[in-house]
Amino acid sequence: MNKRIGRAGRKKTMTLSAMAFPATLLLFIFSYVPIVGLTIAFKDFRYDKGFLGSEWIGFKNFEFFFRSNDAWVVLRNTIGLNFLFIAMTLVVSVAVAMVMNEVRSRGVIKIVQTIMFFPYFMSWVVVGYLLYAYLHHDYGILNQVLAFFGMHSVSWYAKSAYWPAILTFMFVWKNAGYYSVIYYAGIIGIDDTYYEAAALDGASRWQMVWKITLPMIKSLVIVMTILQIGRIMYSDFGLFYNLTRDQGALYATTDVLDTYIYRALRVTGDIGIGSAVGCFQAVVGFILIMGSNLIVRKIDRDSALF
Amino acid sequence: MKKDISFGPKLAIYIFLVLICLLCVIPIITVISISFSSDLQIAKEGYGIFPKGFVLDAYKYVFKDSEAIFRSYGVTILVTLMGLVSGLLLNAMIAYVLSRRDYRYRKQLTVFLIIPMVLNGGLVPTYIWMTKYLNLKNTIWAMLLPLLIVPWFIILLRTFFSEIPSSLMEAATVDGAGEFTIFFKIVLPLAKPALATVGMFITLNYWNDWFQPLMYVDNRDLYNLQYRLYILMRDVQEMMKNSAISGMGISIADMPTESMRMAMCVIAAGPMLVIFPFFQKYFVKGLTVGGVKG
Structure with a gap:
């Protein structure tokens, strides 16, 4: 009897393993092999010699990058802009979620959510077009507005000073709908008895917002923010590449690790620097993600990745 | 028992929501308006939020080169469909295995x-x-395979699958059903909302992908919709070259380029914006279950 169960158990394990196999294989090919490929950062990579044949050169590629002026600019842009994105998205999406919580009509909430999701459903290429309609030097709507108020028109795609604000606005525009749904779900999950008790004590609606709603979603907000900070070394490549239309004049404030690596690989063909920056991004990113996960685990076990 | 809100704050709330909605919609309306505007008027007055005149020239010109557009549509639809079917199946299978304690x-x-x-x-x-x-x-394959397996989808699906009572599967096992039968006949039908959620994310990923072609595709015949749109933004020359080759003899002065670009944009983004509101229910459900980890 025992033997038969053992055989059935083995068969079950085999079948289940077979079901997991295709996905496992694809992950191995497209995720694991490139991780091993990170080692080319320490090599003088030559296309003809390949991953294994290229010669080891230690940290030379890294030295090139960190000695250049680019390193500081790119790191500052990556971290600074991500902080702006995280902070502004947080403020806007929590505000929207709290306002929606004051609306009684389910229909209104649904309509608002649908409309706020429109930007989320568009690719960055399309969003690049939308922005272009506003920032075009001759035809753009923004310059028409400036002209209306008697101001000079601005060459938006040549003035880097405006772009941290423009990119932040567009990031929030595209993602606020997504995050507000998450925060709204957190808010409607709050037990109604808190509000009932507060109402009995004569609390005003405003007091409830500050004394119940906000404190109750505090841990959700903290968890979300820490998880996003864990990914601060990574940028949404599509946003930076399409919105700026890859204009060199804007690099001073818009060049981030991901765009820098892309150009090193595809435009300047400097695979050494590209792979070193990529390796740096992967390692620091790994440490930050592990760290943020550790913190999140302490706050809310269920929200942690592992 | 929420207290009723008095008129003043209520008005403020609705004004706030209306403003937010306008902010989301106006840029989209602008692009649609430009696509219907006449280029002569654009050259005179610039872009507008509302259409300047109402002409279909831009769309006519886009579809004059219709073979390329339909090809791109074909590539996008083919990759999206293949990705949707195989992605759902493979992610769901591994998620099911992970949900089995x-x-x-x-x-x-x-x-x-x-x-x-x-x-x-x-x-x-x-x-x-x-x-x-x-x-x-x-x-x-360069556009299909690397996007196929997404750990986040697997975690999302696993969470849904874990909620299915294991007594159902045990009963089926006693009745002699194998693992595949259980998966296809019991688990998948019960997890339809979860599959809809993940299916939507997969569709969105493939439909909006332009990065894979940017990296791996030079062959014009393999341009997908978003990448063709990207190329168009990079150089309007693309279209002119095409019409020159096809010998249509359109002079550059005749090309309604500004409105044409926006028409192309509408053509590429339109289908998603029309389809997705209908699936929003699932989308919201998916975010609520697994959004934090995304």
């Missing part, structure tokens, strides 16, 4: 899944691996 290698498989979420090879090694070793440059 009695699976022997559950722990190992979970770790295998999480490592790519915290560490990745990045652009350079991936590019070299894809082009030099896998020879995927200028193939449809």
